[in-house]
Amino acid sequence: MQRTKKSYLSETVARLKPSGIRRFFDLASSMEGVISLGVGEPDFVTSWNIREACILSLEQGYTSYTANAGLLELRQEIAAYLARKFHIEYDPETEILVTVGASQAIDLALRATVNPGDEVIVVEPSFVAYESLVTLAGGVPVPVETNGDDHFKLRADQIERVITDRTKALIICSPNNPTGTVLHKEELEAIAQIAKKHDLLIISDEIYAELTYDDSYISFAAVDGMRERTILISGFSKGFAMTGWRLGFTAAPAEILQAMLKIHQYAMMCAPTMVQYGAIEALRNGEQDVEYMRKSYRRRRNYFVQSLNEIGLSCHMPGGAFYAFPSIQSTGLTSEQFAEKLLLEEKVAVVPGNVFGASGEGYIRCSYASSMEQLQEAIKRMKRFLDRL
Amino acid sequence: MKLTEKEIEIIEILEKDARIPIETLAKMVSLSVKETEAIMKKLEEMKVIVQYAALVDWRKVDGHEGVTAMIDVKVTPKRGVGFDEVAERIYRFPEVKSVYLMSGAYDLSVVIEGRSMSEVAQFVSEKLSTLDSVISTTTHFILKKYKHDGTVFDQGDQDRRIVMAP
Numbered sequence: 371m372q373r374t375k376k377s378y379l380s381e382t383v384a385r386l387k388p389s390g391i392r393r394f395f396d397l398a399s400s401m402e403g404v405i406s407l408g409v410g411e412p413d414f415v416t417s418w419n420i421r422e423a424c425i426l427s428l429e430q431g432y433t434s435y436t437a438n439a440g441l442l443e444l445r446q447e448i449a450a451y452l453a454r455k456f457h458i459e460y461d462p463e464t465e466i467l468v469t470v471g472a473s474q475a476i477d478l479a480l481r482a483t484v485n486p487g488d489e490v491i492v493v494e495p496s497f498v499a500y501e502s503l504v505t506l507a508g509g510v511p512v513p514v515e516t517n518g519d520d521h522f523k524l525r526a527d528q529i530e531r532v533i534t535d536r537t538k539a540l541i542i543c544s545p546n547n548p549t550g551t552v553l554h555k556e557e558l559e560a561i562a563q564i565a566k567k568h569d570l571l572i573i574s575d576e577i578y579a580e581l582t583y584d585d586s587y588i589s590f591a592a593v594d595g596m597r598e599r600t601i602l603i604s605g606f607s608k609g610f611a612m613t614g615w616r617l618g619f620t621a622a623p624a625e626i627l628q629a630m631l632k633i634h635q636y637a638m639m640c641a642p643t644m645v646q647y648g649a650i651e652a653l654r655n656g657e658q659d660v661e662y663m664r665k666s667y668r669r670r671r672n673y674f675v676q677s678l679n680e681i682g683l684s685c686h687m688p689g690g691a692f693y694a695f696p697s698i699q700s701t702g703l704t705s706e707q708f709a710e711k712l713l714l715e716e717k718v719a720v721v722p723g724n725v726f727g728a729s730g731e732g733y734i735r736c737s738y739a740s741s742m743e744q745l746q747e748a749i750k751r752m753k754r755f756l757d758r759l
Numbered sequence: 760m761k762l763t764e765k766e767i768e769i770i771e772i773l774e775k776d777a778r779i780p781i782e783t784l785a786k787m788v789s790l791s792v793k794e795t796e797a798i799m800k801k802l803e804e805m806k807v808i809v810q811y812a813a814l815v816d817w818r819k820v821d822g823h824e825g826v827t828a829m830i831d832v833k834v835t836p837k838r839g840v841g842f843d844e845v846a847e848r849i850y851r852f853p854e855v856k857s858v859y860l861m862s863g864a865y866d867l868s869v870v871i872e873g874r875s876m877s878e879v880a881q882f883v884s885e886k887l888s889t890l891d892s893v894i895s896t897t898t899h900f901i902l903k904k905y906k907h908d909g910t911v912f913d914q915g916d917q918d919r920r921i922v923m924a925p
Contacts, residue, residue: 395923408923415919613924669772669787676786719922740918742776746783 382505389498390725394709398719405748407736408719410547412611412692414666416648417659420610423651427644434643438635440468440619441646447653448619456579456589458597464624467631468641468649472577472605472618473499474634476541479573479601479620480507482629488538490573493524494727495695497547497575501727509538515729518697521686522549522729526560533568540565542590543575545582548726548735549695550671550688552582555593562593571626572600577618580609580660582690583668591621598623601630608691609660610652615645667692667739674738674745681753692739695723699732701759709734715758716751760805765790769798770807777811816904816912827856827872827901828879830887831865833894842866845892854882865897876900 377384391408398404439445445462452458460466469475476499484490486508492500494513504511512532516522529540542561544553553561565572574590591600605618620630634640671688678685678696685696698708705722712718723730738745762770768788772779785795802808817823834845842860849869850858857870869887873879879898888896904912 391923395921398922404922406918406920406922409920410924411920413918413920665768665771669768672789673783673786676789721923741916742779742783742787 382508386502386505391498391721394713394719394721397710398713401713401717404713404717404719405740405744405751406719407738407740407748408721409737409739410693411613411737411739412608412663413739413741414611414663416610416612416615417652417656419655420612420648420652424644424648427647432643432647436468436640436643436646438640439466439631440641441643441650444468444646444650444653445619447650448621451653452589452602452621456587456592458589458592458602458621460621461624465627466619466621467627467634468646469605469618469620469634470638470641471607471616472575472603472620474638475601475603475605475618475620475630476500476573476575477503477506478630478633479603479622479626480504480509480539481633482626483571483601484509484538487536489534489536490538491529491532491540491570492727493540493542493546495522495546495548495723495730495733496541496727497543498725500541500543504541510536512537513727513729515727516549516551517729518686518695518733522546522551522695523557524553524561526557526564529561529564530568533564533570537568537570539571539573541573541575543577544590545578545688545690547578547691548693548721548723548730548733549686550691550693551686552585552587552689554585555588558588558590558593562590562596565599566595570599572596574600574602576602576604577608578691579604581664581667581692583664583671584689587690601626606649606652609663610649610656611659611663612648612652615648617641617645617649670738670740670742670745673742674736674749677745677749678736678752681749682756683752692737694736694738695730695733696736697733698723701756703759705731705734712752712755716755718748718751718755760807762807766798766802769795770802773799773808773811814908814910818904825872825874826876826879827870827904828883829899829901830869830871830883831861831897831899832867832869832887833865833896834867834890834892835894836866837892845890848890849887852882852886854879854886865895 445466448466449460449462480503484507488509489512490504490509492511492513494515501511514528579587591597591602601622603620606612675685675687675694683696685694705724709720709722721735723733765788785792817825836842837844846858854871856872859868861868871879
């Protein structure tokens with residue numbers, strides 16, 4: 371008698387969708403001379419003083435574990451940074467946790483708070499990991515679609531429409547990946563009202579907070595009455611050009627933070643030690659470099675977004691991050707078709723908008739974290755491509 | 760003089776790349792081409808932008824290798840004009856690329872470019888040292904330029920990132 375071979379995989383994982391970016395990665399990687407607007411990371415190398423601090427820590431032999439929550443010295447710097455920049459006070463002893471990238475912090479936030487079947491509202495288009503991390507935590511992701519005609523602003527009434535008895539939390543990301551949309555004070559306050567009314571937890575992904583170009587940044591935790599129900603998530607990847615370092619942090623009320631720490635101490639123990647020393651230097655002496663990078667991105671944004679509009683891809687002016695999210699609806703192609711054709715015919719790699727959720731269909735994500743020369747060449751190629759369609 | 764934020768931004772961009780097309784520059788600072796041109800003209804007239812220069816690695820050009828020397832010069836300042844008069848006498852020589860008044864062990868730092876070592880030596884011994892106010896000179900030849908005016912020579916600027924990432 372032949373027995374059916376059992377699957378070793380967890381059913382949840384087996385059902386999980388692979389990232390939509392993967393297919394384009396394989397295709398683009400196999401080609402030469404590609405201009406990549408597909409990357410979600412700075413084109414700057416981490417500042418030398420930060421790299422040097424990391425090297426020094428190795429030379430001095432700091433190679434053992436740190437506290438589970440991270441070096442206290444670093445947590446103190448993070449607390450000072452949050453107070454200085456965003457006017458929110460956190461206790462470095464009990465309310466701050468150093469994680470392996472902001473991604474781990476999101477995972478911890480969800481695992482520490484979601485019960486099986488709890489609904490978590492995910493604002494789309496959104497970073498590809500949110501939905502899957504909710505699922506992995508046993509929750510049910512509930513998408514709220516924002517609208518391109520409205521510059522992908524999240525409206526409070528949209529959230530209220532999907533709230534049920536099972537709604538536990540809301541994940542927001544401002545500035546948003548992939549749309550670059552920044553939520554302003556009154557929008558945040560309106561969302562805060564809903565959160566209070568329905569007793570929602572807010573998971574606020576603020577990884578792009580350093581990269582806003584037109585207004586000063588308001589952290590969701592700094593909105594009146596929100597600190598007690600917000601898990602603030604950030605890290606060093608984007609603002610400090612430290613993507614490969616995998617270092618993030620999270621700040622939350624002690625009860626929630628300590629629950630996240632419990633998982634972290636079993637799953638991760640602590641973030642790498644030498645990397646944490648680099649981060650201390652970043653927070654102490656990195657301001658000028660961050661400012662320099664922010665300025666460069668702003669100039670590139672101005673150039674790139676205006677050029678996209680000129681060649682016929684209508685695009686709102688994103689307030690932050692380093693992504694332009696132009697509409698390609700005028701071409702009659704789906705975002706996948708557009709991205710694939712553009713890659714094959716003109717060797718420009720962009721990410722189809724539908725990988726960020728259904729409301730991203732009809733759009734493409736272009737990262738402008740590339741040199742001006744590359745951006746100018748990309749625009750030239752995209753224009754040629756559009757003229758031919 | 761007090762410049763506007765846009766004016767400073769234009770200077771910063773041009774300082775990095777003076778050959779940037781004006782259309783691109785205008786978009787980067789969110790101004791029209793006309794407005795950008797007007798600002799550039801104003802900055803040139805005010806001598807804020809002094810010159811649009813190319814940074815050249817002459818080692819790569821056959822027959823143009825040349826020699827650069829930095830000379831520490833001690834001088835006797837003159838009553839009424841201090842170091843200015845002697846500095847002016849020095850910077851008027853075409854061989855002299857720059858002159859700085861320094862604090863510390865010597866007074867003027869003079870950068871000389873010549874076709875050969877002997878040409879530089881000749882300049883120092885015949886022209887510079889013989890000036891009335893000059894007390895002494897110490898010549899340092901530059902053996903190799905790694906970084907000049909903020910630009911690293913021979914730096915590969917390849918993008919190490921993978922082509923697609925979340």
